Structures are given as structure tokens and as C-alpha cells.
Amino acid sequence: DAGVTQSPTHLIKTRGQQVTLRCSPISGHKSVSWYQQVLGQGPQFIFQYYEKEERGRGNFPDRFSARQFPNYSSELNVNALLLGDSALYLCASSHPQGIDYGYTFGSGTRLTVV
Amino acid sequence: AQSVTQLDSHVSVSEGTPVLLRCNYSSSYSPSLFWYVQHPNKGLQLLLKYTSAATLVKGINGFEAEFKKSETSFHLTKPSAHMSDAAEYFCVVRGGTDKLIFGTGTRLQVFP
Numbered sequence: 001d002a003g004v005t006q007s008p009t010h011l012i013k014t015r016g017q018q019v020t021l022r023c024s025p026i027s028g029h030k031s032v033s034w035y036q037q038v039l040g041q042g043p044q045f046i047f048q049y050y051e052k053e054e055r056g057r058g059n060f061p062d063r064f065s066a067r068q069f070p071n072y073s074s075e076l077n078v079n080a081l082l083l084g085d086s087a088l089y090l091c092a093s094s095h096p097q098g099i100d101y102g103y104t105f106g107s108g109t110r111l112t113v114v
Numbered sequence: 115a116q117s118v119t120q121l122d123s124h125v126s127v128s129e130g131t132p133v134l135l136r137c138n139y140s141s142s143y144s145p146s147l148f149w150y151v152q153h154p155n156k157g158l159q160l161l162l163k164y165t166s167a168a169t170l171v172k173g174i175n176g177f178e179a180e181f182k183k184s185e186t187s188f189h190l191t192k193p194s195a196h197m198s199d200a201a202e203y204f205c206v207v208r209g210g211t212d213k214l215i216f217g218t219g220t221r222l223q224v225f226p
Contacts, residue, residue, distance in 0.1 A: 031212055033212065033213060033214075035214075041218065041219070042204050042216030042217055042218050042219050043158070043204075043214075043216050044216070045209070045213045045214065045215070048212055048213055050212075055212070056210065056212070056213050058213075090157065090158065092214075094212050098212060099146070099208060099212045099214070100146055100163070100165045100208070103148075103160070103212075103214070104160075105150075105157045105158040105159075106157055107156065107157040108157050
């Protein structure tokens with residue numbers, strides 16, 4: 001089985017631009033979550049989606065948005081990029097019975113804002 | 115609210131010696147706790163998890179952790195370090211619904 005796949009792996013954007021990151025969960029996993037990991041820190045929760053509905057949101061500005069598609073893949077959008085948005089963005093999918101049964105991260109998208 | 119505190123930002127050991135990475139947690143209910151490892155330029159890999167079953171949890175690559183409610187601790191140990199263990203380690207607690215709350219990380223260095 002394929003794991004959690006994220007694209008692209010690396011991205012360079014200019015301040016003020018918009019970016020879209022993509023994630024495909026493990027087959028059978030209906031929940032997708034997004035995390036931001038700034039260099040030297042632990043990942044911070046951004047969003048969780050389950051069955052195409054937002055189930056949780058972290059302390060991030062409205063410039064961050066996401067959605068989940070019928071095939072359970074997900075996109076994370078960030079508008080009006082700031083230098084501080086430079087980070088590794090991680091996607092995770094969780095087992096249908098909940099994260100205690102399985103929670104798998106992708107390898108991430110490294111976003112650099114210049 | 116749930117939180118974790120990793121007590122050491124850096125730990126250095128010699129190859130073949132024991133590893134101890136310390137973590138304290140705070141939770142208003144019985145927590146689910148995890149240890150994740152992140153090698154340079156890699157994603158996160160689950161080492162082990164505690165979900166209110168046995169208090170001594172065995173994980174991959176010889177790591178284990180013990181849940182101690184009286185001390186609110188969940189320290190990660192390994193009897194003998196290997197060079198390949200050098201990485202960043204995160205102690206994690208489950209927050210509301212299906213989200214994870216990460217500690218600040220402990221960088222483990224292993225010297226030959």
C-alpha cells in the first residue's frame with residue numbers, strides 16, 4: 001500500500017503570492033490533517049478534515065484554508081504569503097477508527113518564501 | 115488542555131550506551147501519548163504509542179517508553195544507542211478529536 005503522498009516536495013514562492021499544497025491519504029483513510037513545522041520547532045496543527053468537512057482548526061490566520069475532495073485527498077491553500085510561512089508542511093491521514101489505531105505522516109512539502 | 119514538555123533540547127551519547135529522552139505531559143484526562151522520530155530532511159515516523167493499555171510500551175528499533183501517571187512522565191529509552199539513532203525526537207499527546215500536540219523536540223547525537 002502506498003503511504004501518504006504529498007506534492008510538490010519543494011516549492012519557492014515570493015511574498016504576497018498564493019500557494020496550493022496537495023495530499024493523498026492512505027487508501028481507506030477518510031481523515032486528513034495538516035501541520036506546519038517551522039525550522040527548529042515541533043509541528044503545529046493547522047486543520048483536520050473528515051468526510052470533506054472541517055473538524056478542527058488550529059491557531060492560524062484566515063490566509064490558510066483547506067478542503068477535502070470526494071476521494072479524500074486534500075489541498076492546503078495559503079494566500080498572501082509572508083516570509084514567516086516558510087516551513088515544512090506535513091499531511092497526515094488517520095485510520096477510520098481514530099488516531100489511536102494509526103496516524104501516518106507524509107514526507108512533507110518544503111515551502112520557502114523569498 | 116493537553117501539553118507535553120520535553121526536558122532536554124539536546125542529548126549526546128556514545129554508541130553502545132543507553133539513551134534516555136525525557137518527556138512530561140499535562141492532560142485533564144487519560145492521555146494518548148506518542149513518540150515520533152524525524153531524521154534530517156525526512157517526514158515523521160511513529161516509534162511507539164501509549165493508549166491506556168500496558169504502561170510499558172515497546173516500539174520499533176529497540177525503543178521503549180514507560181507511562182508513569184504519578185510522575186506525569188513518558189520517557190523514551192533504549193539500552194544501546196546506534197549511530198543510526200541520531201535524529202530529532204518528538205514527544206506527542208493527542209489533543210481534541212484527532213489532532214496531535216507536539217513537544218519542542220530533542221536532538222539526539224550519537225558519537226562513535
